[in-house]
Amino acid sequence: MNTTANPPRLERCAVLPALRAPQPRRSESSARPGAEERRKPHPQGRFAVLNAFVDGTLRSLSHSEAAVWLVLYRDEKNGLSRVSQKSIAERAGVCERTARRLLAKLAARGLVEMVRRGRLGQGASAYRIRPTPKS
Amino acid sequence: MSTTFRPASDLFAEWQKTFRSGELPPRYAVGEGDLAAVDVGPGRIMLLGGAPGEGKTALTMQMLVDALRLNSALRALVCNVEMSSASLFERQVARLSGVDLTTIRERQFDAETWQRLNVALATLEPLFERLAFVLPPYGVNEVAASAVAFQADLLLLDYVQRISPPGSHGDKRGSVDATMSYLRRFADQGLALLVVGAVARSRDSSGRSTYDGDTLSLASFRESSELEFGADDAYLLVRSKEGEGGDVTLRHLKARHSEPRDIHLRFVRSLQRFEPITSETQVIQLRALWPAAGRRGDDSKDPA
Numbered sequence: 140m141n142t143t144a145n146p147p148r149l150e151r152c153a154v155l156p157a158l159r160a161p162q163p164r165r166s167e168s169s170a171r172p173g174a175e176e177r178r179k180p181h182p183q184g185r186f187a188v189l190n191a192f193v194d195g196t197l198r199s200l201s202h203s204e205a206a207v208w209l210v211l212y213r214d215e216k217n218g219l220s221r222v223s224q225k226s227i228a229e230r231a232g233v234c235e236r237t238a239r240r241l242l243a244k245l246a247a248r249g250l251v252e253m254v255r256r257g258r259l260g261q262g263a264s265a266y267r268i269r270p271t272p273k274s
Numbered sequence: 275m276s277t278t279f280r281p282a283s284d285l286f287a288e289w290q291k292t293f294r295s296g297e298l299p300p301r302y303a304v305g306e307g308d309l310a311a312v313d314v315g316p317g318r319i320m321l322l323g324g325a326p327g328e329g330k331t332a333l334t335m336q337m338l339v340d341a342l343r344l345n346s347a348l349r350a351l352v353c354n355v356e357m358s359s360a361s362l363f364e365r366q367v368a369r370l371s372g373v374d375l376t377t378i379r380e381r382q383f384d385a386e387t388w389q390r391l392n393v394a395l396a397t398l399e400p401l402f403e404r405l406a407f408v409l410p411p412y413g414v415n416e417v418a419a420s421a422v423a424f425q426a427d428l429l430l431l432d433y434v435q436r437i438s439p440p441g442s443h444g445d446k447r448g449s450v451d452a453t454m455s456y457l458r459r460f461a462d463q464g465l466a467l468l469v470v471g472a473v474a475r476s477r478d479s480s481g482r483s484t485y486d487g488d489t490l491s492l493a494s495f496r497e498s499s500e501l502e503f504g505a506d507d508a509y510l511l512v513r514s515k516e517g518e519g520g521d522v523t524l525r526h527l528k529a530r531h532s533e534p535r536d537i538h539l540r541f542v543r544s545l546q547r548f549e550p551i552t553s554e555t556q557v558i559q560l561r562a563l564w565p566a567a568g569r570r571g572d573d574s575k576d577p578a
Contacts, residue, residue, distance in 0.1 A: 145396075146389075146393050146395075147393060149370060149393060149558070149563075151306065151344060153558050154558075155370065155390050156372050156558075157544075157545060158372050
């Protein structure tokens with residue numbers, strides 16, 4: 140135990156400034172052999188898609204069209220976005236009918252492709268998104 | 275049948291004597307700068323709510339410890355149903371020393387850290403001669419008996435929905451109603467109370483259940499409206515949407531004796547410390563505490 144004779148005291152509401160921030164602890168999983176191969180895809184890939192969309196496509200879309208594309212982007216996993224039209228509508232702030240119309244417009248421009256149609260009891264539709272129109 | 279009244283003329287005469295003397299109604303300062311605006315004093319109940327993990331315990335303990343620092347004769351009693359005194363001590367040491375809570379918990383200290391910790395410990399030790407903790411069971415009777423025995427002036431109850439009144443009161447709402455009635459009596463007997471209350475989720479504009487600050491209100495306090503009715507001041511601690519991460523607002527939703535005034539703070543979670551945004555923080559450099567600036571090395575660890 141460390142002791143010091145008569146250390147000074149802080150007056151009134153005084154506090155000492157923050158010391159250095161703690162270093163993040165190295166997780167055990169990252170130290171195991173093979174951890175490199177099991178890591179998730181580098182985020183640059185996802186950011187590259189988002190950057191291309193923002194830089195090249197966003198200006199030509201309405202706010203609602205952009206909102207629908209962003210919902211699909213947010214839900215993308217392993218190249219596909221599996222999400223119901225109801226969920227798209229809720230998060231984009233539109234009704235379901237409008238969501239279907241917006242999806243059709245994005246598809247016509249080559250920004251969204253429905254690769255699997257959802258059915259009752261068989262899961263949501265699956266979409267593939269592109270950051271720029273398919274040429 | 276006994277009577278329980280006093281003529282207004284007698285009460286007015288007593289009050290007028292104090293009023294004409296210029297003597298201020300007693301208040302306990304709980305902070306400096308913006309936090310000095312929080313009104314805590316004999317006869318007052320201050321209620322604080324907020325979502326889980328927002329820092330209600332950290333803020334009320336900061337207020338209580340700073341009240342002990344600013345009011346040299348104040349005696350305080352803490353009834354915390356979820357955290358031990360050891361956990362609360364660690365947080366205060368982090369707050370005062372500037373050493374983050376993780377480092378304190380892991381006990382990994384070098385000489386510089388020890389220097390800071392010794393200052394914090396030396397600051398806190400004399401204060402805690404005027405502080406006591408209620409032990410379980412956490413009931414109103416136990417709090418009352420402890421307050422009398424310890425001669426407490428200020429009570430911190432964290433949190434009110436878990437402190438049981440005596441007797442049976444049907445449902446949870448009745449129980450909380452009864453507890454608040456007892457707390458009101460404590461205040462009327464001259465105690466000052468800091469009361470932490472749990473809040474319930476509300477619905478946002480999309481119908482989703484949330485703790486978002488925009489949806490919380492006085493009605494958010496769980497179980498009973500007697501919580502906000504019985505309090506003299508009611509605050510909600512919410513994250514600010516503007517500003518940086520860590521910015522919070524102490525929304526002043528009810529002020530029985532003054533104008534409500536929101537207080538903007540920054541919560542440094544690693545230090546369990548609330549710092550004012552609009553006024554200066556009383557942060558001093560370590561070297562300012564010693565006459566020889568930057569002196570180190572007196573605090574090497576014992577070889578044992």
